[in-house]
Structures are given as C-alpha cells and as structure tokens.
Amino acid sequence: MDVVWFVFFAVLLAGYFALEGFDLGVGLLLPLLGRTREGRDRMVAAMAPYVLANEVWLVAVAGTLFGAYPALEGKVLYGLYPVVVAMLLSWVLRDAGLWFRRRAGGTRWRGFWDAMIAFGSLGLSFGWGMALYAAATGFAAPAVHPLGLMLGMVVTLLFAWHGWTFLAWRAPGEFGAARQGRALVVSGAVAALPAAGVLAGAMPYLMEHSAPAATLNVLSLMVLPFAPIMLGAQVWVWRTFRPGKDAFRLPSFF
C-alpha cells in the first residue's frame, strides 16, 4: 500500500505543476501580454474554466501529505514556515483577484485585482522553486538560499512558458502564436520536471515515513474507489472547454 500511496502523492504533485502551472503562467504574463483591460479579460477568460479544477490538486497534495505521511506533514510545512506563509498569501490574493476582478465596475478596480493575480502568481511560482530546493536538501538549507532563489527563477520562467503555450493552444493566434495540443502536453511535462525530480529523490524517505498499514488501508478503502470519479471529472472539464472559435467567452465569470 505504501507504493500505491507514493504513486498517488507523486501524481498529484506533478499533476499540480503541469496543470496549475499554466494558470500561474497566464497570471505571470498578464501585465506583459495584456496591456489593455480587454486583453487581460481575454487572457483570464481563456484560463478561467480550468482554474478551479487545477488549483485543487494542491489541496489534494496537502491532504495526502497529512493522511499518508503524517510524520512528515508537520516537518515539511513547519520547516518552510516563512515560505509557506508567503505562498499561501500569494495563493489567496491570486484567487481573490480572479473572483473579484469583474464583481464591480471601474477600470481601477479591475486593474487592482489584475495586479493581485500577477503578484500572487509570481509569489506562488517563485515560492515553489524555493520550497523544492529546501525539500531537496532535507530542510537543512536556510529558507532563503541563492540556489533556492535560482530554482525559484527557473520555475517562474517554466510556468510563464507553459502559460504562453496554453494561450497559444486555447486561442490560436489571439496572443501571437498558435500551438497544437501536443505542444501543451510537452510544456506541461517540462513544467512538472522540478517537482518530479525532487519526488524521485525523496522516494525512499517518503516510503519510510508512510502511515501505518491500518491507516493506509482505511484511506485506500475510502479514497481509491473515488479515484476514477476524480479522473473522470477532470476529463469532463477538458472535454467541455476546448480550443477553437469558442475558445473563450466574454463576458466570462472571472
């Protein structure tokens, strides 16, 4: 069972990078590609239908960490206290930006929340690089380390590129380039590489600290039957919102 739960955990974390990576990337590109309010509306509308289905992968990562690796959950999060707090605040502001930007009129209102989306996406992307570096060193390195900062930069650039590929796939030509679905799969896989690398290195350590068999059995019995439904719901999202002339609709709720 510990192997099953490691695979489950790894798929969730790598999946988060591949999926939420492009939402964060679009957020990062918002001030660069969306010079006008209309342009930003189009960018947000392009990613809007996916955001709720994507960000929830990290919620599932944290839940799995608590359920399957309770001995590590506190160690990981506490070991990264200032980084985790900054990432949570970034996440909160990014989400608030998405939900609030169109809830009131006025260019300044929307501009402010668009800035929050960009700022939050930057904080979260950069924080991931720092967190992955700290995890790779077993939380021995200080929270702010030059190599961590460098990895933060790398993850940020990867997400930005992934977000750009997503826009080129979802609305070909609208923001410059046009890309096929294959290109999006490739950029997603590349965006997930930093997480996959750390996971591969941490595999023996994670397996060693799995919850006892009784807990894993209960979790398996309760959760694994729902895994096909979780997957099915995600597939449904991707089948419902496809590229083409219907790529995004304005007005969009976000």
Add this chain to the structure above:
Amino acid sequence: MDVVDLARTQFAVTGGLHFLFVLLTLGLAPLVALMHTRWARSGRPRDEAMVRFWGQIYVINYALGIVTGLVMEFQFGLAWSGLSHYAGDVFGAPLAMETLVAFFLESTFLGLWIFGWGRLPRWLHLACIWLVTLTAYASAFFIMMANSFLQNPAGAVARGDRLELVDFGAMLTNKALVFSLPHVVAAGLFTGGMVLVGASAYRLRRGAGEHQDFFARSMRLGVVTAAIGAFFTLGFGYAQFAGVQEGKFENTGAALGLAVMMEIGQLLVLFVLFVMLPMIRSLPRRRWAHPLLIALTPLPFVLAIAGWIAREVGRQPWMVWGRLTVADALSPGLSAGMVAASLGAFAGVLGLLAVVDYALIARVVRRGPGGNDLGAGVPGENRAPALTF
C-alpha cells in the same frame, strides 16, 4: 501573549472566518440546486433569474470559503505539527478524505457549473450543482468527523508516543459526531434561509417594482428553509448534551458561548417557528416587519460562532480530549515572532477580503436580479441549452 496563545488566536481567526462562509455555503447550495431543478424542468426565464441571482450570491460567498479554507488546511502543519505527530495516523484520515474525495470533486464540479453555463446540456449542467451540493455535505461530514475525534478520541489507542487507528467504525459512530453533524447542517440551512429572508426584505421594504414577485417567492422559500433549519438545529442541539464530555462548559469562554447560543438561539427559533412561519403568505407585503427581518440576518452567524466557541474553547486545555494538550501539540521550536508575523498577515489579508466579499454580496442584493455575471450570455449568441448530446 505567549506563542501558544498566538497560535490559538491565529487558528481561531482563520477558523472563525472560514466557518462564517462555509455555513452560508451549506445553506445556499441545496437552495440554489432546487432553484436550478425548477428552472431545468420549466425553462421559464423567471426561474432562471432565481438561479442566477441567488447563485451569484452563493459563488461570491464561496470565494472566501475557499481562500480561508486553504489557510486552514496548511495551518495544521505550520503551527500544530505536534498534533500530526501524535494523532496524525488517525486524525489525518478524515482530513485526507475531505480534500481528496469531497473538496477535489466539489471544486471541479463548481467550475463546470459556473463556466459550463449555456455550454453543457441542460440536465448535465443541473447535475453539476447537485454534485457540488453533495460533495459540500460530504466535506462537512469529514470535517465534523475530524473535529469530533478531537472532542472524543474514539477508535484509537495509544501505542508508544502516538495514537493508532484500531476501529474506524467507532470513529464514524463517535457520540461527539452523531448529533453535532445534523446540528451544524441544520444551522447552515437556518442561516441560508434567513439570508434569503433578509435580502428579500431589503428589496421589498420600499416596493420592489417589477421584482415584487421574485422577492416575495424568495422570502417564502427562505422562511420555509429557516423554519426547517431552526427546528432541527434546536432539536439536535439539545440531543448533544447526552454525549458531551464532563466539565466541558466550566471555563468562562465556553460557558459564555453556550449561554449566548442557547438564550438568543431559542428566542430566534421561537420567532421563526411561531411568528414568521404562520405569517408566511402575507409576510412579503408587511413592510413594517421588513426592517426587523433585515436586522435578524446576522444573528444565525453570531449564534454559529458562539456555538463553535462553546465547543472548541470547551475543549481546552486539550487538543485531543484527555490525551494531548494544546501546548504539547504546538510545532516544536515555533517562536512567538513567527506566529505574530503570520497571524498579522493572515488576519489582515483575510479580514479585508471578508469585508470586500460582504460588500460585493450587498452590491448584488442592491442591484437585484438582471445584470448578474453568473450565466451571462455572450452578446448575439443563441443560449438555448441543448436538450441532448
């Protein structure tokens, strides 16, 4: 304040904010699903207006439920790693199920419901909001199961310096869970009903013009919902005393929370059942009563917070009743400075967002039906939803 007080305050502030928003989510979700069902069957524009108006309020409220919930989930590991070290093998299971089985699906289906408007076939679109409701209630179940374990650690035994899960069935039938879950669920319906009543009263008190019928129907639905919720909140509230821990309400905070909830709660329940419910037909026309109905809207929220304080402060000084103290559950090495900084940041950001969120809900109520972003059609597009695939 020492580091334990600061960390407790941080949890109380984020948990309290989270509770305010999820309480209304639990109350509104089934109501919006019912409205959507009526619209799917009739296809009438006036039924669609109901879904879009109350749905808009529901999703704006939902936004704060999400962001406060994110902070809640990660806070266990940030500040209370002693809990996951000692009881994580047991306590982690319901939390993992909440995130994996319930919230993962809830968030995915909510995205489909919001953005699938006019895009999904009619009955599949309807299915989305019912799935959102179902998974929201599953979330409530798992969270109450985790909380009840802290109140009464049934189904676990201590092995060495940690708790081990031995009987999952005992966790499911925990005496701290069986009556508190329906109590909270009913309180959510009570709250959702009172919000419908209060918002409708706000619109009706000076004559709602073309929307008179819209808000009269909303108010009646609200009264019925509030009456059902109030009845079961009260009933399951009293039923809980059978299983409560000894000496639970002896500290001042818990006693005060309990007194506020029971004294004000009973009066409000009596008012709903014996004044509002009998007057249900004429209430939308009785404008003199509307300022009072508006003033009552915040009360279910106050009562819920009071009840939550009674339950959680009453658990002190225990994190896991009789097994682990709150002080021992703190992350080792946590400093007061760290918690003070994060507490200030979380309270500041989430507090401001909560104020903005309520202002946005009030704005939707003031503007009334029509012009809601939720389900807004693309200009010039034929929005008749397909009947079949």
